[in-house]
Amino acid sequence: MDEFERQRADAILSSRSKRLKMEMELIRRQARWGKEIHLAVSVDSGRMYLERQGALLRSIPIRMGPERRIGTAPDTVHLAIPRGARAVQAVLSDSDSWQVPEWVYTDRGLTPPPAARRTLTKALGPVAIVLDGGTVIYSLPTNGPLNDSSYTMPGSVRARSEDLQAIVPNVTKGMVVYFY
């Protein structure tokens, strides 16, 4: 690579970096000024917001799960920190059951039980929000492999249960959740 090509490559990288920043800013603005009620997760500041039309209804401290490659080679999946817009698929109450993925046990150094024994009620805490793309917004459960305050499921969001309980009556299927 000669000097000219190196400069050009640097310029392109710099331009793409600026563009990415602009895209994140765009998502933040779209979230802030969205006309419908929605959630917005600021990954870097560790907060989730319930917002509507520029009004900040609630600011919730969260823990963002790390990026992680899960599974065993060659059958692996990279769980990235979500960015952009997701939609709510379901809201789970304390009577709903959820099948804990096998990789969660493996990731925690536990032996995964059969699928039937992985389906638990309150596995994601008393209330949880399931998004498309596999991301979940959950709180610390009292049972199951996620009952560990030092662990946050990779690629997912953990919040206090009282915060989630305060917002879930406003959360409907299809509601947009922005990540930036």
Add this chain to the structure above:
Amino acid sequence: MNPFRSISRGAYVLGGIALVVAAASGAFLYSTLQVRYRRDISRIVFNRNWDLLDQVRRDAGVTADSLRRAMAEASPGPDADKPYIVVSISDRRLWYKLGDSVFYTTRVAVGSGKTLVKQDGRDEYKFDTPRGRLTVQSKDAGPVWVPPDWHFLEIAEKRKLGVVMLKRGQKVRAADGSVIMVDGNDVVKKYPDGHEVPYESGEGREIVDGKNIIVPPYGTNQRKYRGTLGGHRLNLGDGYALHGTDEPRSVGEATSHGCVRLRNEDIDYLYGIVPVGTPVYIY
């Protein structure tokens, strides 16, 4: 035959040919430039130099930058610099805010979530505070509460009473021989000797005759309660409001019939600073 005429015709022919050649050359040059332009663009594309291509497009005015346009469209709306009210039903708390800053916050009472079967027995009232975006539509000082029918039904249910919906022109014979009726804007008790005594009005002073509660018609003084809603009220439409109370101990509880109830000193303060048109977000 004139030789000069023959030469002149030849010159015209040559001139014409020269013009045709010049026009063809011009067209050829123009098409060459177009091809070169396309070639350069293609090179840029194949070099995966998308940003430069975008820049060329922007410079040529071929297209607007979609990201910048989207950024402009996602800019703050006209309400960006206006204050707003947030009410959390779960926290039973109200905030008066501008952007992320909080001007004022206080505890409130919200809807109890209870239900009451309507008089026809087929439908029911649900005492929930509505979620969503409402607006302060008007403000009252010294508000008068006109209790809806459910207020009387609730009392009847508690005290095991029947309900009589009194109409104008209707006479209800009381147990002591007198008649309960509407005279002007008052519900009165008319005795056999002809003299009338208007009933008192207000919470706890409902008209009860024997085993029935008498519901005064709308517009009568007995259907107007003063002091129940405190000193001020901010109306949100559909019968919902932010208002004070004559039961300050209820603030902080889920006890109202859907309105947001504040301590009188809080609603008095908010009345002074919250303009009509302020958005109220209840979640």
